[in-house]
Amino acid sequence: MHSSGSLWPETPSPSTESLAEGITLLRGFCANEAFALLDSIHAVAEISPFRQMIVPSGHTMSVAMTNTGDLGWTTDRTGYRYTTLDPTSGQPWPPMPAPLLTLAQNAAIASGFAGFTPNACLINRYAVGARLSLHQDRNEQDYTHPIVSVSLGLPATFLLGTLRRTDTPRRIRIEHGDILVWGGPARLIYHGVAPIRPGIHPLTGPFRINLTFRRVAL
Ligand code: MD3
C-alpha cells in the first residue's frame, strides 16, 4: 500500500499541478458542484445580463461579460475600469453568491493563498469562435493578491505567455471544472484564450463560461 500524502507535507494533492512559479492548476476542482455554480451565474445574469462591451479602439469584444461583487470590470470607448454600478442597469452589480465566493476561497487555500477575499468576479461567456487576445490584467491596482479563474462548459486553449508581450505563449488545454490560480510572479503575465471550437456541453450547451475572482483596490 502506498503511503498517504501526510508523510510528505510539501507534496500537493494529486490533482494539483504547478505550471510555473505562481501558477497552480487544480484539475476538476469544481466539476461536482458545477450545476450549483451555473445556477448562481444564471441568477446574476438575470439582474446584470451578459453583454458584449466595446473596447477603446471601438471594436466590440467577442466575449460577453457580466460581473458580481462590490466592483465590476467594464470597458467602453473611454477605457477600462472597475465600477460599483452596472452601466447597463444603473444599479449595483449583484452581490457575490455564497457558492461562488466559497469556491474561490477554497481554491486559493489549495494554492497557498489563504486569506484571499475577492471583492470582484468577472464572468466571461464564450460562444463558439469567441476569443480573448493576449493581455495583462492591470486594472486592479494591487498585484499582491492572486486571481482565481474557474472554467465551465466547453473546453478552451489558454495562451500562457510571460511578462513580455512578444514571447510566444504556451498553449494549455483547460476543461470543465478546472481552476487556475495566478499569483506572485505570475500575476502580471500576458495571457489569452484561443477561439472556442464548436461543441455542445451537457451543462452549458454551446458556451464556455469563465469566472475570474479578483481583489480590487477601492
Ligand atoms: C493570468 N480571462 O478575464 S482566465 C480575463 O478564460 C481573462 O476568460 C480568460 O483573461 C478567460 O481577464 C483567462 C485565466 C487568467 C485570468 C486572469 C489572469 C489568467 C491570468 C491574470 C493574471 C495572470
Ligand code: FE
Ligand atoms: Fe485576463
